[in-house]
Amino acid sequence: MKTTVTQLFNIEYPIVSGGMVWCSGWRLAAAVSAAGGLGLIGAGSMHPETLAEHIAKAKAALAGSGKPFGVNVPLFYPELARVIEILIAERVPIVFTSGGNPALYTERLKAAGITVAHVVASARFARKAEAAGVDAVVAEGFEAGGHNGRDEITTMALIPQVREATSLPLLAAGGIATGRGMLAAMALGADGVQVGTRFALSEESSAHEAFKKLCTELGEGDTMLCLKKLGPVRLVKNAFYERVAAAEAAGASADELRELLGAKRSKRGIFEGDLTEGELEIGQIASLVRRVEPAEEIVRSMMDEFRSAVNDMRTWEL
Amino acid sequence: MKTTVTQLFNIEYPIVSGGMVWCSGWRLAAAVSAAGGLGLIGAGSMHPETLAEHIAKAKAALAGSGKPFGVNVPLFYPELARVIEILIAERVPIVFTSGGNPALYTERLKAAGITVAHVVASARFARKAEAAGVDAVVAEGFEAGGHNGRDEITTMALIPQVREATSLPLLAAGGIATGRGMLAAMALGADGVQVGTRFALSEESSAHEAFKKLCTELGEGDTMLCLKKLGPVRLVKNAFYERVAAAEAAGASADELRELLGAKRSKRGIFEGDLTEGELEIGQIASLVRRVEPAEEIVRSMMDEFRSAVNDMRTWEL
Numbered sequence: 225m226k227t228t229v230t231q232l233f234n235i236e237y238p239i240v241s242g243g244m245v246w247c248s249g250w251r252l253a254a255a256v257s258a259a260g261g262l263g264l265i266g267a268g269s270m271h272p273e274t275l276a277e278h279i280a281k282a283k284a285a286l287a288g289s290g291k292p293f294g295v296n297v298p299l300f301y302p303e304l305a306r307v308i309e310i311l312i313a314e315r316v317p318i319v320f321t322s323g324g325n326p327a328l329y330t331e332r333l334k335a336a337g338i339t340v341a342h343v344v345a346s347a348r349f350a351r352k353a354e355a356a357g358v359d360a361v362v363a364e365g366f367e368a369g370g371h372n373g374r375d376e377i378t379t380m381a382l383i384p385q386v387r388e389a390t391s392l393p394l395l396a397a398g399g400i401a402t403g404r405g406m407l408a409a410m411a412l413g414a415d416g417v418q419v420g421t422r423f424a425l426s427e428e429s430s431a432h433e434a435f436k437k438l439c440t441e442l443g444e445g446d447t448m449l450c451l452k453k454l455g456p457v458r459l460v461k462n463a464f465y466e467r468v469a470a471a472e473a474a475g476a477s478a479d480e481l482r483e484l485l486g487a488k489r490s491k492r493g494i495f496e497g498d499l500t501e502g503e504l505e506i507g508q509i510a511s512l513v514r515r516v517e518p519a520e521e522i523v524r525s526m527m528d529e530f531r532s533a534v535n536d537m538r539t540w541e542l
Numbered sequence: 543m544k545t546t547v548t549q550l551f552n553i554e555y556p557i558v559s560g561g562m563v564w565c566s567g568w569r570l571a572a573a574v575s576a577a578g579g580l581g582l583i584g585a586g587s588m589h590p591e592t593l594a595e596h597i598a599k600a601k602a603a604l605a606g607s608g609k610p611f612g613v614n615v616p617l618f619y620p621e622l623a624r625v626i627e628i629l630i631a632e633r634v635p636i637v638f639t640s641g642g643n644p645a646l647y648t649e650r651l652k653a654a655g656i657t658v659a660h661v662v663a664s665a666r667f668a669r670k671a672e673a674a675g676v677d678a679v680v681a682e683g684f685e686a687g688g689h690n691g692r693d694e695i696t697t698m699a700l701i702p703q704v705r706e707a708t709s710l711p712l713l714a715a716g717g718i719a720t721g722r723g724m725l726a727a728m729a730l731g732a733d734g735v736q737v738g739t740r741f742a743l744s745e746e747s748s749a750h751e752a753f754k755k756l757c758t759e760l761g762e763g764d765t766m767l768c769l770k771k772l773g774p775v776r777l778v779k780n781a782f783y784e785r786v787a788a789a790e791a792a793g794a795s796a797d798e799l800r801e802l803l804g805a806k807r808s809k810r811g812i813f814e815g816d817l818t819e820g821e822l823e824i825g826q827i828a829s830l831v832r833r834v835e836p837a838e839e840i841v842r843s844m845m846d847e848f849r850s851a852v853n854d855m856r857t858w859e860l
Contacts (some may be wrong), residue, residue: 262588346762365696366685367698376767378683378698380683380723380726381685382762398696399699400700408726408730409726411855444665474791475793504608541543
């Protein structure tokens with residue numbers, strides 16, 4: 225299957241696994257890439273040295289396959305300069321940047337021969353990313369897990385507007401976990417998809433098994449965007465969330481929320497499996513994900529469902 | 543084009559115009575139905591006698607065409623029993639109920655030969671609607687204008703889950719204003735769409751021209767879901783909204799918000815055109831609607847774009 229996304233990244237299927245904190249290590253990235261998608265390592269939850277190790281392991285796992293992998297880097301990362309050095313030194317073929325100004329490092333990464341995509345939550349930032357010289361844009365809607373945009377634009381409303389704003393290869397993200405979701409995103413104008421939640425709950429995800437189990441048992445409405453005064457983040461409604469929600473309803477300030485949040489809560493929840501006090505980042509579409517599966521099966525079943533849905537449409541009498 | 547929705551309502555195209563307060567009078571409803579969709583009169587902003595007049599005028603406008611129309615009734619309407627009597631006495635062919643318990647009147651309406659659809663914002667309520675005996679379900683996502691569900695489930699996440707929950711004819715709503723949006727909704731499992739925003743901004747909409755103009759000039763992120771302690775509603779970010787947002791950020795109680803809201807603000811904004819102090823209900827997808835058009839042109843251009851997008855898919859190599 226050919227789209228501008230498969231051509232840009234030199235992959236078989238236009239499916240990218242998001243670079244999710246505490247989920248996206250080399251195992252998940254390599255498994256998705258080996259299956260014909262593009263796997264990303266999530267640098268956001270790694271020390272620079274840990275990242276270098278994961279890059280080395282992903283390379284080893286994919287050696288000789290000719291298949292690429294990528295790294296997602298949040299541009300608010302404290303040791304950002306060091307991470308950029310590692311990406312360049314290690315000749316990582318593809319970098320997704322997110323959560324910051326793409327003008328910062330795009331030129332330097334591209335000069336090193338790296339293909340760069342940037343994650344945005346609005347058409348306005350898609351234009352800025354294009355102006356910064358990125359090769360592709362990921363447009364991520366309100367339904368996505370974890371950190372999110374302030375404008376609360378959903379994938380359904382976002383993709384057509386980003387499509388209008390830029391002719392760059394466009395990946396849709398947020399609420400996409402199935403082949404039908406992928407087809408919907410492509411109907412809206414995307415050239416491929418970035419899937420977070422379903423891969424976060426895959427066998428190869430580094431997340432704690434208790435986190436995966438909880439998330440595959442969520443009902444609709446069991447996640448909520450919160451902490452908007454700090455920076456919006458979508459969390460499972462656990463005991464910690466309920467305290468945040470109560471504080472927010474009572475008008476808590478950003479400082480009070482920062483104190484309530486404290487440090488290392490996402491690690492505690494996602495990686496260490498503290499389901500009551502951890503910050504459990506997952507997308508709204510988790511309630512459609514019912515099983516922990518191998519990443520390869522996710523790619524295959526998405527493509528099977530996608531093809532079958534397209535074939536259904538071909539029989540429609542218009 | 544045949545889907546379970548066109549068959550159920552006996553219409554040409556699976557496009558329903560929402561029954562929107564201060565927008566959906568007989569003119570808009572009749573224009574959409576005449577164009578081959580299904581037009582709804584919005585009873586929510588009408589006195590029972592006004593509703594009866596609008597029904598009579600819609601009937602007259604469509605007389606001899608064999609084309610149906612419908613009425614949307616919010617089940618929290620103060621004079622609900624009287625409205626139900628009118629719908630039955632006037633032999634309104636199709637009724638959409640919303641915002642309440644579908645078990646209340648579905649049986650009575652159906653016994654009178656009326657086709658009944660119910661609007662839900664979750665799969666759980668879709669199951670309840672099916673149990674109440676409705677003929678179709680409208681699943682409306684977070685991006686929709688006006689009153690909204692508490693779970694904040696977006697159309698992208700909602701439709702596949704409602705599709706799993708019921709085999710009834712399913713209309714997707716929220717964020718759909720184009721043929722590509724319609725195709726996306728149908729890829730997710732819908733049999734048709736209910737379009738609010740684009741028809742609210744049509745020539746035949748009863749909304750004030752100043753409201754229509756403002757809404758066709760909105761940027762992405764210029765609407766926001768607010769008043770969650772009263773009942774979530776999506777509004778344009780005008781001066782009134784900013785006061786609501788400030789009060790909410792400071793922890794205002796439901797009572798304080800009720801006082802801030804006062805009465806008749808949606809009429810003031812949408813119908814009377816007070817753009818600063820009115821409650822301006824419109825969907826997130828307004829930023830994709832750039833012109834006030836005749837309803838017929840909206841139906842035609844949605845169908846043209848839909849067909850062209852499906853035909854594009856026929857050329858994909860999978």
